[in-house]
Amino acid sequence: MPISSLARSITGAGRRFPPPLARDPHAGCAKPDRNLPPDRTASVIHKPHILVVFGTRPEAIKMAPVVAALRARDGLDVSVAVTAQHRQLLDQVLAIFGIVPDVDLDLMQAGQSLDTLAARILTQFGATLDARRPDRILVHGDTLTSMVATLAAYFRQIPVGHVEAGLRSGNIYSPWPEEANRKVTGVIADLHFAPTPQAAAALRAENVPGAAIHVTGNTVIDALLAMRDRIAAQPALAAGLDPLAARFAGRRIVAVTSHRRENFGDGMAQVAAAIARIADRPDVGVIFPVHPNPAVRPVMEAALGSHPNVALIDPLDYPHFVRLMAMSVVMLTDSGGVQEEAPSLGKPVLVMRDTTERPEGVAAGTSQLVGTDPDTIVNRMFALLDDDAAYAAMAQAHNPYGDGQAAQRIARIVDDAHRR
Structure with missing residues (x-):
């Protein structure tokens, strides 16, 4: 598909x-x-x-x-x-x-x-x-x-x-x-x-x-908070996600982004395998705006395109991406910006990298490094989905990246x- x-x-x-x-x-x-x-x-x-x-x-x-x-x-x-x-x-x-x-x-x-x-x-x-x-x-x-x-x-x-x-x-x-x-x-x-x-x-x-x-x-917090307020005042700015919200109603949404060059090749294939296992849970819906890079898109289409609990979509504009973060329960990403943004919305972040230039989030408890090993990604994700205390500890941690x-x-x- x-x-x-x-x-x-x-x-x-x-x-x-x-x-x-x-x-x-x-x-x-x-x-x-x-x-x-x-x-x-x-x-x-x-x-x-x-x-x-x-x-x-x-x-x-x-x-x-x-x-x-x-x-x-x-x-x-x-x-x-x-x-x-x-x-x-x-x-x-x-x-x-x-x-x-x-x-x-x-x-x-x-x-x-x-x-x-x-x-x-x-x-x-x-x-x-x-x-x-x-x-x-x-x-x-x-x-x-x-x-x-x-x-x-x-x-x-x-x-x-x-x-x-x-x-x-x-x-x-x-x-x-x-x-x-x-x-x-x-x-x-x-x-x-x-x-x-x-x-x-x-x-x-x-x-x-x-x-x-x-x-x-960080200026990304300025942009995020301003856009959150704009969407609240003008819901039509992000209404394009309404069909997916209806499709996954009653499920916990995991939002995914992945595009880092160091993950191209085997790393991207491992990420796709992990997403498929997460999406096998009947209580989960995965929404993945897929980067147009040819090192990313074909891999994800082949591995996830026919999975009933995965929605692969084109990249979202900023208002829709802010709404997607707000809709999700967990962000699974290799993005630097998402590590900064999601905590302001109370969303735990699992970072599919071995190192990060944003260690403040790891230290504060808003994010965890999980690499690209499928077992590690899946185990950390399920721990958040199945343990309310573990989830709350990350979701309620202080965002160290700014005040807007x-x-x-x-x-x-x-x-x-x-x-x-």
Whole structure:
């Protein structure tokens, strides 16, 4: 059975650099309002230009609150560039948050290698920097877009702010290539927005100056809480899941996401085998928005496509994914973002990885590492489903990742940095 078309119907180095070369104040930014009094026009012209760049769906979700918070500050000129290394998934988020990129490099190509994509980002985003000459760029997390955009800015002596800085797994190949991406970005950035005290400590251990590190919380919590409230006010935003809610009425829903490169191959086959065993329980319904990557989708279709208790669907837009998390009893995932989001909704997270750069959740009791061994995954899942005390201990644990105000803190710090 092919993947359901349900989703298709759903709408929707710690040192400060010298200042960048002078640029035309009108290039790549909003033109000054000629109707303003003369004494204010000059202040508009000289606003620091902050260029926010991202390329994937998770980055867009986490950077959308930052873009909004920056744009709410009168002293900054803010623009957005996207590489679109994940075209379809990115466009969903841009539409939901009402973000129209000022620059869209549209670099997604099926089957392109990491080095090919990196080279294209370096040259084309570099050309964007040459044309726009921002006073600073902001990047997020651990993607190839973030790392290569940081290099392009470094080559032009443009300062870099790193949102979600300091995450470390301690294993350069897990997650791969994300661990190296964020470490390279961290060497070059001069503003580090760490989501937790532990992430800040990791940066200090790498000799990043303390004055460059700011603990802000994680912006994904900002996005999640805002979207939860929007759905409550406008249920139609996530009504596309109504048929699945009806199909699995009376069952406990296990929501699954899996797309990590280090799990491709045997790991993905093991994950599929574990899901099938979990779905054999008559009291369980599995809903799995399947990533379009060809290393993921065919494996899951072959192993799970005909299972009556499994719904394989296309990737969901953000409102529907937030509703899916809220509907579920447990999240089974290899995603970093889900480890942060689900605890805010009181959902235990089983992480199908051997290491995590988000140890705060493990320490707090909101998540457990289960790897990709089917027996381990199944045993941990059944322990949660069958032991009310074990379930409550995870569901009620404190979420260490933020309070929903991270973007406001980041915007204030960026604004203050450019007033000095």
